[in-house]
Amino acid sequence: xxxxxxxxxxxxxxxxxxxxxxxxxxxxxxxxxxxxxxxxxxxxxxxxxxxxxxxxxxxxxxxxxxxxxxxxxxxxxxxxxxxxxxxxxxxxxxxxxxxxxxxxxxxxxxxxxxxxxxxxxxxxxxxxxxxxxxxxxxxxxxxxxxxxxxxxxxxxxxxxxxxxxxxxxxxxxxxxxxxxxxxxxxxxxxxxxxxxxxxxxxxxxxxxxxxxxxxxxxxxxxxxxxxxxxxxxxxxxxxxxxxxxxxxxxxxxxxxxxxxxxxxxxxxxxxxxxxxxxxxxxxxxxxxxxxxxxxxxxxxxxxxxxxxxxxxxxxxxxxxxxxxxxxxxxxxxxxxxxxxxxxxxxxxxxxxxxxxxxxxxxxxxxxxxxxxxxxxxxxxxxxxxxxxxxxxxxxxxxxxxxxxxxxxxxxxxxxxxxxxxxxxxxx
Numbered sequence: 001x002x003x004x005x006x007x008x009x010x011x012x013x014x015x016x017x018x019x020x021x022x023x024x025x026x027x028x029x030x031x032x033x034x035x036x037x038x039x040x041x042x043x044x045x046x047x048x049x050x051x052x053x054x055x056x057x058x059x060x061x062x063x064x065x066x067x068x069x070x071x072x073x074x075x076x077x078x079x080x081x082x083x084x085x086x087x088x089x090x091x092x093x094x095x096x097x098x099x100x101x102x103x104x105x106x107x108x109x110x111x112x113x114x115x116x117x118x119x120x121x122x123x124x125x126x127x128x129x130x131x132x133x134x135x136x137x138x139x140x141x142x143x144x145x146x147x148x149x150x151x152x153x154x155x156x157x158x159x160x161x162x163x164x165x166x167x168x169x170x171x172x173x174x175x176x177x178x179x180x181x182x183x184x185x186x187x188x189x190x191x192x193x194x195x196x197x198x199x200x201x202x203x204x205x206x207x208x209x210x211x212x213x214x215x216x217x218x219x220x221x222x223x224x225x226x227x228x229x230x231x232x233x234x235x236x237x238x239x240x241x242x243x244x245x246x247x248x249x250x251x252x253x254x255x256x257x258x259x260x261x262x263x264x265x266x267x268x269x270x271x272x273x274x275x276x277x278x279x280x281x282x283x284x285x286x287x288x289x290x291x292x293x294x295x296x297x298x299x300x301x302x303x304x305x306x307x308x309x310x311x312x313x314x315x316x317x318x319x320x321x322x323x324x325x326x327x328x329x330x331x332x333x334x335x336x337x338x339x340x341x342x343x344x345x346x347x348x349x350x351x352x353x354x355x356x357x358x359x360x361x362x363x364x365x366x367x368x369x370x371x372x373x374x375x376x377x378x379x380x381x382x383x384x385x386x387x388x389x390x391x392x393x394x395x396x397x398x399x400x401x402x403x404x405x406x407x408x409x410x411x412x413x414x415x416x417x418x419x420x421x422x423x424x425x426x427x
Contacts, residue, residue, distance in 0.1 A: 209279030
């Protein structure tokens with residue numbers, strides 16, 4: 001019965017299309033993206049107006065971070081739906097976003113006419129277009145879009161969204177750089193000589209924030225690749241749910257003398273998002289107390305970068321920060337929060353992090369949302385650039401960031417499986 005309902009809901013025109021869709025979905029779910037892509041390209045040659053296959057193919061290219069091809073197939077999906085007059089407002093909103101990633105202003109302008117009946121989507125499209133045109137009033141259109149959306153739903157705008165719309169913060173980098181208080185680090189390994197040597201070293205370090213599950217999946221892979229090109233200290237900071245996870249870590253081998261593992265317990269509420277933002281507090285602590293440059297990274301990537309070379313570029317170009325800017329035409333995706341370099345040079349860096357952490361903590365008091373870290377980086381850097389003259393090194397020019405994100409498929413499968421398990425537990 002479920003299969004019949006699914007068939008009707010998706011409006012498959014034939015058993016052939018249904019068969020291809022299910023087959024592609026299976027390969028897609030388990031991250032056999034190349035196989036899923038090949039089958040999809042074969043399917044669209046044999047099916048007339050393959051609406052669902054085009055949609056699925058656009059999602060495959062999104063995972064492969066090929067946004068131009070994602071736009072191509074989502075556009076076909078959208079045009080086919082326009083022919084049968086089945087276009088929903090969220091389809092247009094999604095297409096506007098994809099076009100923004102590709103910096104395709106032309107298609108946003110063309111498809112805006114189809115969104116006129118839905119003011120929220122229309123102003124959202126205008127906002128993205130104004131941002132692509134480097135116009136400072138883009139925030140006003142996002143604000144209109146959000147207000148109309150929640151008014152139509154007869155709901156009050158959440159506080160965290162109000163704060164983004166009206167983001168302003170009073171700051172004085174001479175005063176607020178030391179306003180963040182965090183506890184002393186708890187290390188898994190009690191070897192005091194190793195810890196003291198780490199504290200004394202003034203070389204740049206890499207800080208990796210993770211929960212227990214991701215750490216078990218990616219730890220060996222990360223360590224192996226990192227020490228192929230680096231000999232700096234590698235500091236893992238783990239966010240644990242309970243003491244059971246700490247006990248399970250007792251069998252972890254450090255694999256290298258330059259590895260340190262610290263940990264803290266974190267509340268279950270908003271657990272995944274809290275991990276992404278609380279790592280900035282540890283970064284702040286290391287900068288302020290230990291006085292080292294910090295490269296902050298995600299654990300689910302290929303760390304085949306040279307920290308020594310990045311540090312040299314930072315010094316040579318007199319930069320205070322290093323962020324990955326892939327030049328996407330979307331404000332909340334401007335910087336990749338999972339690969340950032342912070343220098344110990346002066347109080348501006350500490351002030352920046354202090355403001356960023358305060359921004360995150362206010363979100364925590366209200367309601368969290370995904371990409372909060374990227375949104376925070378964009379808003380705070382935008383604020384500081386308007387008031388202080390400093391340089392940001394675009395790390396995307398010095399590392400192959402796309403290759404770094406392309407972790408082995410068997411690790412991606414384990415990652416997906418862990419997410420599915422978490423979703424089932426929450427249900």
